[in-house]
Amino acid sequence: KQWYQRRVAITAGEEMANTEDDSLYPIAVLIDELRNEDVQLRLNSINKLSTIALALGVERTRAELIPFLTDTIEDEDEVLWALAEQLGNFIPLIGGPEYASCLLPPLENLATVEETVVREKATESLRIIATEHSPADIENKFAPLVKRLSQGDWFTSRTSACGLYAACYANVSVALKTELRLMFKSLCTDDTPMVRRAAASKIGEFAKVVEMEHLKAEIIPLFIALANDEQFSQDSVRLLAVEAGITIAGLLNESDIETLLLPMFRSAASDKSWRVRFMIADKFIELQKAVGPTITKNHLVFHFTGLLKDVEAEVRASAANKIKDFCTNLPADIQEAVMMPNVLPAVKELVCDTNQHVKAALASVIMGLSPIMGKDNTIQHLLPLFLILLKDEHSDVRLNIISNLDSVNKVIGIHQLSQSLLPAIVELAEDPKWRVRLAIIEHMPLLAEQLGVEFFDEKLNSLCMSWLVDGVFAIRWAATSNLKKLVAIFGLEWAQNTVITKVLSMARDPNYLHRMTTLFAVNVLVDVCPPDVITKFMVPVISNLANDPVPNVRFNVAKTMAKIAPGIDATTIETQVKPCLTRLNEDDDSDVKWFAQEALIICH
Numbered sequence: 156k157q158w159y160q161r162r163v164a165i166t167a168g169e170e171m172a173n174t175e176d177d178s179l180y181p182i183a184v185l186i187d188e189l190r191n192e193d194v195q196l197r198l199n200s201i202n203k204l205s206t207i208a209l210a211l212g213v214e215r216t217r218a219e220l221i222p223f224l225t226d227t228i229e230d231e232d233e234v235l236w237a238l239a240e241q242l243g244n245f246i247p248l249i250g251g252p253e254y255a256s257c258l259l260p261p262l263e264n265l266a267t268v269e270e271t272v273v274r275e276k277a278t279e280s281l282r283i284i285a286t287e288h289s290p291a292d293i294e295n296k297f298a299p300l301v302k303r304l305s306q307g308d309w310f311t312s313r314t315s316a317c318g319l320y321a322a323c324y325a326n327v328s329v330a331l332k333t334e335l336r337l338m339f340k341s342l343c344t345d346d347t348p349m350v351r352r353a354a355a356s357k358i359g360e361f362a363k364v365v366e367m368e369h370l371k372a373e374i375i376p377l378f379i380a381l382a383n384d385e386q387f388s389q390d391s392v393r394l395l396a397v398e399a400g401i402t403i404a405g406l407l408n409e410s411d412i413e414t415l416l417l418p419m420f421r422s423a424a425s426d427k428s429w430r431v432r433f434m435i436a437d438k439f440i441e442l443q444k445a446v447g448p449t450i451t452k453n454h455l456v457f458h459f460t461g462l463l464k465d466v467e468a469e470v471r472a473s474a475a476n477k478i479k480d481f482c483t484n485l486p487a488d489i490q491e492a493v494m495m496p497n498v499l500p501a502v503k504e505l506v507c508d509t510n511q512h513v514k515a516a517l518a519s520v521i522m523g524l525s526p527i528m529g530k531d532n533t534i535q536h537l538l539p540l541f542l543i544l545l546k547d548e549h550s551d552v553r554l555n556i557i558s559n560l561d562s563v564n565k566v567i568g569i570h571q572l573s574q575s576l577l578p579a580i581v582e583l584a585e586d587p588k589w590r591v592r593l594a595i596i597e598h599m600p601l602l603a604e605q606l607g608v609e610f611f612d613e614k615l616n617s618l619c620m621s622w623l624v625d626g627v628f629a630i631r632w633a634a635t636s637n638l639k640k641l642v643a644i645f646g647l648e649w650a651q652n653t654v655i656t657k658v659l660s661m662a663r664d665p666n667y668l669h670r671m672t673t674l675f676a677v678n679v680l681v682d683v684c685p686p687d688v689i690t691k692f693m694v695p696v697i698s699n700l701a702n703d704p705v706p707n708v709r710f711n712v713a714k715t716m717a718k719i720a721p722g723i724d725a726t727t728i729e730t731q732v733k734p735c736l737t738r739l740n741e742d743d744d745s746d747v748k749w750f751a752q753e754a755l756i757i758c759h
Contacts, residue, residue: 194231201237205248213250217257221249225261232270239265239273243280252287256296259284263300266315267307274311278318285322293326298335305338310345314353317342321360336365336373343377348392355381355395359402370406375415378403382419390428397423397434404445412446417454420446424458429467436462436473440480448486456497463501468510475505475516479523490527499536506540511549518544518555525566533566538575545579550594553583557598561605577614584618589627596622596633600640608645612653620657623672624664631672639679647684655680655688659696667705674700674711681719689719690727698735706744713739713747717754728758 188200200207204224208216224238242262246255262284265277281300288297301323304316320339324332339361343354358381362374382396400419404412420442423435435442439459443451459481462474482494502524505517521540525533541563545556557580564572580602584595599619603611619641622634638658642650658680662673677693684693697719701712716732723732736758739751 194234197231198234198237201234201241204238204241205244208245208248213248213254217249217254221257221261225264232268232273235265235268235270235273236276239276239280243276243283246284246287252289255284255287256292259296259300263304266304267309267312269311274315275318278315281319282322285319288326290326293323294328294331297323298327298331301335302338305342310347310349313342313345313347313350317350317353317357321357321364324361324364336369340373340377343381351381351392352395355392355399357399358396359399362399362403362406367406370403371411371415375403379415379419383422390426390431393423393426393428394431394434397431397438401438401441401445404442409447409449413450413454417446417450421454421458424461429465429470432462432465432467432470433473436465436470436477439474439477440484443481443484448489451485452489452493456493460497460501463498463505468508468513471505471508472510472513472516475513476520478502478517479520479527482524482527491529491532494524494528495532503540506543511552514544514547515549515551515555518547518552519559522556522559522562525563530567533563534571534575537563538567541576542579545576546583553594554598557602560602564605573610573614581615581618584622589625589630592622592625592627592630593633596630596637599637600644603641604644608649611645616653620654623658623661623676624666624669628668631668632675635672635676635679638676639683642680642683647688650680650684651688651692655684655692659692662696662700667703667708670700670703670705670708671711674708674715677715678718681722686723690723693719694723694727694731698731701735701739706742706747709739709742709744710747710750713750713754717750717757720754720758733758 188196204220208220211220224242239262242258242265245258246252249255249257259281262277262281266274266281268274268277285293285297297319301316301319304312304319307313307316317339320335324335327335339354339358342350343358345351345354354377358374358378362370362378365374378396378399381392382400383393396419400416400423404416407415420435423431426432426435435458439455439462443455446455459474459477462470463478465471465474478498482490482498485493502517502521505513508514508517521537521544525537528537541556544552547553560572560576563576580595583591586592586595599615603615606615619634619637622630622637625631625634638654642654658673658676661669661676664670664673674697677697681689681693697712697715700708703709703712713736716736720728720732733755736751736755739747740755742748742751
């Protein structure tokens with residue numbers, strides 16, 4: 156190692172440092188940093204390896220830099236990870252694909268280290284480099300590397316090998332293919348769970364490149380063994396096999412799927428480990444598409460409803476998230492026949508689930524069932540469920556329902572919607588618990604966007620204005636922010652006709668809290684209103700409030716003037732804003748004077 160360090164440092168670094176071209180001196184520094192005791196300096200140098208390689212040239216990179224890097228494997232994990240990443244992009248810097256094999260030694264060493272992320276990055280770079288190898292180099296140089304890793308004494312090398320078979324299998328001889336399949340079989344039956352887990356995660360991509368006869372005769376039996384891995388109760392192996400099984404199913408016809416793979420999927424759906432059941436629930440839509448409609452109708456519907464009723468909340472939540480997509484992917488002629496007796500009863504149970512996350516997952520997709528079930532079934536079966544979820548104690552459940560009202564509106568119409576769901580929304584908006592009211596306020600812009608301006612003005616506008624005079628400050632504050640969002644949705648004309656006049660009229664309210672709400676509302680509305688509207692309507696009202704008997708109102712006038720000053724013309728500032736602030740600067744209250752002084756600084 157020291158020999159390589161001296162050779163690179165002296166022949167590359169010092170030589171470049173002594174050259175007449177001072178621009179090469181930084182390269183010498185980078186090379187020197189590769190052997191520095193400071194980890195961060197070594198990491199910085201590794202991240203600039205391409206610069207070093209360009210300066211050295213392709214021949215010296217191959218002859219000096221790569222051997223040096225091969226000997227620097229004993230380093231911190233972050234340095235090794237960066238090195239593995241850099242080497243994957245090094246082929247142009249060593250002279251092109253014909254020299255790609257010279258990158259194999261350092262990456263082979265990196266693929267055997269203890270840290271998982273380093274091995275994974277090294278394997279990823281090896282796969283990139285494999286695409287640049289000629290068939291002869293794959294046969295003579297890359298495949299022997301895979302063999303060495305597969306037969307390594309430590310599990311680390313064998314786990315890395317699992318990810319390399321698919322990269323080289325298609326470009327080797329028939330005899331070597333046979334040998335590779337036998338070695339992969341050995342990895343699938345390895346005594347170490349980590350190796351079997353790696354094999355389970357990669358068997359799907361290996362199956363894609365294996366010939367069909369060998370897929371059925373050799374790979375699928377290996378897959379079935381992994382999917383039923385009971386040795387040491389390794390559910391981690393079985394859950395990885397689920398995704399691989401879906402990949403393999405995409406390579407087979409329906410008859411072969413039913414014969415070879417369906418028993419495994421059934422077993423996974425009822426596995427004793429909840430993590431395996433969660434994985435099958437999470438991947439159920441991919442599985443549905445891979446096996447086709449016939450197998451789905453005859454076999455998967457039963458297992459899907461079983462997952463919706465699983466004893467573990469995580470499994471139920473994952474399956475509930477897939478309800479809409481599962482029903483959408485069913486053939487149109489059997490959708491109703493499958494949903495009504497199978498899916499709908501399970502959905503009705505989930506609506507009353509004891510777990511918040513399950514109900515939130517259901518609420519995010521249940522509205523999407525309306526277009527599938529049609530108007531009559533939606534009104535009869537789904538609307539009562541929507542109402543239950545809309546009144547749920549958890550805000551995320553209610554939000555998920557409100558967020559998807561548009562899909563129901565398209566099916567049953569705004570009239571039916573107003574008769575059924577909106578009364579519940581209004582009821583929540585007037586709930587005695589202020590946190591419930593706050594949740595509805597936060598959802599109101601989304602609701603307004605879906606319902607449209609005409610319907611909103613008729614049914615919900617008065618509700619939004621009533622929040623401005625709520626007895627709880629948090630509600631009043633949220634209501635002012637809500638107005639800003641509504642103006643952004645409905646436009647300035649709507650704001651002038653509907654909102655601004657009502658807000659400014661509150662400046663004459665006998666309750667000083669309501670007068671302060673006017674100022675809070677102006678503070679947010681100026682962000683969405685043009686200067687002429689601010690000057691014509693808002694500035695005069697704010698100026699009048701400068702004479703308010705309550706100090707809190709007066710210093711909020713100063714704060715509001717400071718907010719609107721940058722967005723209005725100089726004439727208005729000189730004739731209206733500054734005189735107002737000057738009066739406030741002479742106020743008896745110290746807080747009023749301080750905020751007035753701050754506002755005057757902004758105006759100047």
